[in-house]
Amino acid sequence: MQEVRKIAKERMQGFCRVCPVCDGRACAGETPGMGGCGTGSSFHNNMKSLKNIHVNMRLIHEVRNPEISCSVLGMDLEIPVLAAPIGGVSFNMGGKITEEQYVKAVIDGCKESGTIGCTGDGVPAFIHESGYKAISEAGGFGIPFIKPWDSKEFDEKLEKAIEANCSIIGMDIDAAGLITLAKMGRPVSPKSPEELKTIVDKVHAKGKKFILKGIMTAADARAAADVGCDAIVVSNHGGRVLDHAMGVADVLPEIAQRVKGQLTVLADGGIRDGVDILKMLALGADAVMIGRPFSIAAVGGEKEGVKAYIEMLKGQLKSTMVLVGCPSVQETSMRLLSIPKIY
Template sequence: MDMKTVRQTAREKLKGFCRVCPECNGKACAGEVPGMGGLGTGASFKSNVEMLAAFRLNMRTLHGAKNPDTTYKLFGLDLATPILGAPITGNVYNMGGALNEEEWAEAIIQGCLTAGTLACTGDGADPAMYNSGVDAIVKGQGRGIPFIKPREQEEVLKYLRRAEEARVLAVGMDIDGAGLVTMALKGQPVGPKTKEEMKEIISSTSLPFIIKGIMTVDEAEVAIEVGAAAIVVSNHGGRVLDHTPGTAEILSEIAAAVHGRIPVIVDGGIRSGTDVLKMLALGADAVLIGRPLIISAYGGGAEGISLALKTMTNELKQAMILTGCATLEEINMDVLL
């Protein structure tokens, strides 16, 4: 199996939902929500890609970083790479349903584990979607992170109990899912959370809790205040609000404010190991990958996902060699022009 074959197969299986464009930049699929595009004009999706692409790298080759170390530790677990699978659901209405939710969840969990890393699983308009992800994590011996949509408090607490029973590594909430069109269409109420509501949720579990959907310094501070164990800088792939900044545009400011107190993870427009290097240079500790892994799963299942992640990790390692970074900790703003 190679990535060319994976992409060809995915193009057939995703027909009518994703064009598997040569460059996944949100232009061809603007406004296609449900679907794979960005909301409205698609500006937020496009900004993710464009802002990341605007950063250039300083090439350095007079150094001793000949065999860089890409390993990363998250919540005590050693990973081969700082590249993780993002939480995703909605295979029928977003991707056409060639994979059902159970097949998708098992592919992302097993593919990530084979590549030496972790996947997150998602929550969606059908509550069974969340359970499919948790079930797949159980098969992966708890090595995965389920994310819960910002549902009503009682529902969130029920979903938390399910995660605890499954003995997962950590749990999260994609607060950026507040107001999701796909949830609204299916009668599943979601919305913003107050500080008090987040404190109630986080204090009710002993699991490390990740808040995904942080796009400002003030909300990063709130996340720390309410007890988040990590944050994800994310605009939900540009799928919830038109005309937000790209995540690469605001990442360094947020990372500087957090100042190492908790891990800062980021997603949005990351398509290669070089993109991963840029995000780490801007202050991220790790990254989440979404659309590229959808294509890989539809084109090659768990094996396709593992191949994509190993390819990106090898690209990251090569980029580290050519920028003089022997470890992830050595990647900083000096890498960027």
């Protein structure tokens, strides 16, 4: 991973500094680029909310080889981690590799490592087209995310996603108001419950499951469950759409408590290593999504870089679970954590 990060830093120069600690401080306001919008506080809050939670080390127990595999939305995964949907290599990551190279590295690297990658959407068209192509070539093993466009554009991209033979389709509703799209004259918007239900019904009618990414309140989580979403992703879009938003780990417990058991709860925001994964699971997530570190791995090492990052996460997660006495990822709970009294 050191070599992967070194190459990524060279290739992403001017777009991402590949900092030792990826916390959004150095890249605040750099959008396009890999930073958070405005002051960068939403990106930083994701990191701070996780940092403020500590794990309880316990070593008088019998846990020696914890189980980190899980089942998410019918998928058997070797680790409860998905690569989050990120696109736009040319204007966000330096353009030293092509969009097709990038997304293929994520999809194939995840598939060969026993997990699954998601693909992004946006402008220009090659962003989503590269994603659909990579998923199709991987036998449908990937999750395409479509932005909250108007009905016509969503329907067109839904049909393309169906053709890629995937079993799950997502919408990153947290892209509403995304600066880069607005600058390109292609604004996206929130959806009413009625509009969202129409979208969910269309996806279900095609025999696919639906993930809604961008939930940051218990009220929105409840609304997503009410319209039939199969899963939600607790996410503030990596801090790239709304300045001064809460950190994901701060809002996750209330959201999970509100809808756990009714749909799958994923969490995305500030997760960097195996300890962070365990924290999010203990706070109520069924699995997590990771964004920027996967981008660095893909740009710096393509498929092999992605595989190396996932193997590192597996080792870190297992080690952490041994040191806190957690036998499996299905048996995480807040007892593993020391957390602020607000929870």
